[in-house]
Amino acid sequence: METSEWIEKFVLIVILFLVTLGIAAYLTYFERKVAAWFQDRIGPDRAGPFGILQPLADGGKLFFKEDFIPFAAEKWLFILGPGIAMFTALMTGAVIPWSTDLVLFGQEIALQVADVNIGILFIMGFLSIGVYGIMIGGWASNNKYSLFSAIRASSQMISYELAMGIVVITIVMMSGSLSLRDITNAQHGMNWNVFYQPVAFIVFFVCALAETNRAPFDLPECESELIGGYHTEYGSMKMGFYLFAEYVSLFTSSVVIAVLFFGGYNFPGMDYFEGNTLALLGLGALFLKTFFFVFVFMWIRWTLPRFRFDQLMHLGWKSLIPISLINMLITGIVTAFNEGWF
């Protein structure tokens, strides 16, 4: 690669990093606001106008808390846990195509850090190893509640990954590529996958809820039974990392849903624009869709009660996996029919 390309990618990565972290910080604020609106309250409004400095206040507070490691904990693994959670949550942003190419300083800049031809598998891979953050942290805490939580998290992740993977296969069948750029381009204009695969969308959405450990599937941090789950023993910024990682993965999951099912940066009437205007409008469209899904995630959290663990497993294994398998079969038959195999 040339030097300019290196610089371009480096700048892109830094921007992506900062934007993701900034958005995640403000999602914590947004979550509290949304919860307040749903419960006829106001929410945080003391730090700055409308409370918009609340994330800074929270972050500052977490930083200055005592950084505590329990006596009986496995020290290094205890530190490693939150780090892995944060790392895997941040990595998924690398393969997302944020918009069409942007022309700056006479150079075409692809708004995607890495257009690998296995983009969607990359996301699945990092989702699947995201559970290590919880497992290592939960086990290293040497606390039975944390351990329970780690075990719940891992079994939940593995169960829902299957249905999610099968649904992703159907989407890959629709577009004929594993690259997220190709998947997005196949949904040009309003040709979104959700109109062809509504069942797949619902299954994927439910799985995304489970994979990000959000209500109604937040059993790993089930307060009523497990105190705080895997972050029972954590404090200070290590705890902050866990909470933060949850919001980062909430954001990236919403982006992935937008890209896979709602056309990514495509929007109706995009053929009338070109160049930088198209790129910026596309970026705006993707963010609009993303924030809609973030809102839906929060909406669900403040509406539904938590599942029981056996119900969770029944839903995953006995409902979602058969549904997604049948859906995949039908998609395969229709695709084969369209290709003229019969």
Next chain:
Amino acid sequence: MSLELIATLLGGLTIGSALMVVISKHPVRSVLYLVLTFFLISSNYILMNAQFIAIVNIIVYAGAIMVLFLFVLMLLNLNTENEPKSTLLVKVSAVIAGGLLFTVLIAALREGVVMAQPGIIDANDQGLVENLGRLLFTKYVLPFEVSSVLFIAAMVGAVLMAKREKQTVD
């Protein structure tokens, strides 16, 4: 940095972390080193431009199988106190068995493998997934299908075991 240097570095790291799997006293640590080994192996695949295999290795081995391993080990509550004491006989026989395996492997690999140039195998990375899929369903279709039969057998076995468990409870 040249590719060769990166390849050597990664290879060394891979072997080192694989050794740590064996050396580590605590089983959970062993599993975590094994996960690290899988990641390093995957990065070796990426160096050889086999992205698909690399990521599938991570999803299947690191993401699913190792999670299950860890899951079981965490439940077992293994301590140094209740570790089964291995007698001298067991130790000696283990060394002999391991040594035999090692000898066989060396004998098999000594002439069989041409030391490949580390690094680039095929610059055409665009078609990698397609190429692999085509190969799996044409040239290697028999091994591919046979391995799927193996998986079905394993699944049937798992279902059977689960069923039997239930009957004894009743």
Next chain:
Amino acid sequence: MTMQSLSNRKKVVSKKEMTFMERIYLPAIFGGMWITFKHLFRKNNTLKYPEETREFAPVYRGQHVLKRDEEGRENCTACGLCAVACPAEAITMVAGERERGEENLYREEKYAEVYEINMLRCIFCGLCEEACPKEAIFLTDRIVPSNFERDGFVYGKDKLVESMDDRIDITKRQHTGKRGVI
């Protein structure tokens, strides 16, 4: 023999199989989401506390006040009836005799040199107010503020006796009690 329901509100737990529509959960989930969505447009119930305060009921019993009369003389005569009435043993006092020249300070010849209420013991029942024959002690709608020290909760005359510049309104209490005349 089956138990008879006395309240007629007995509900038998039904464990019937869920129908298909119930089993796919989605209609119920969307129903629930519609309910929460409607709450987005409801009026907030929040009261921004230190700036806004909720109006207290007239019978509210908060921090005590030791009243003065119109001429600014303390009503309390240190009879001790409040301390006797107090079920929590929160009130203590030391009586003193009024000296010549103190007529503008104390209404009666005997007055309380020391009058202390321990706010941690007090249960705000209002019996001291009932017991007082001199209309000297009243419970008001003020809230006892928090404190870092236990000693800070023992309120002496400095905190209890009202100042003439800032008289505490107790008319609400005078009408709710059973005493009719002053």
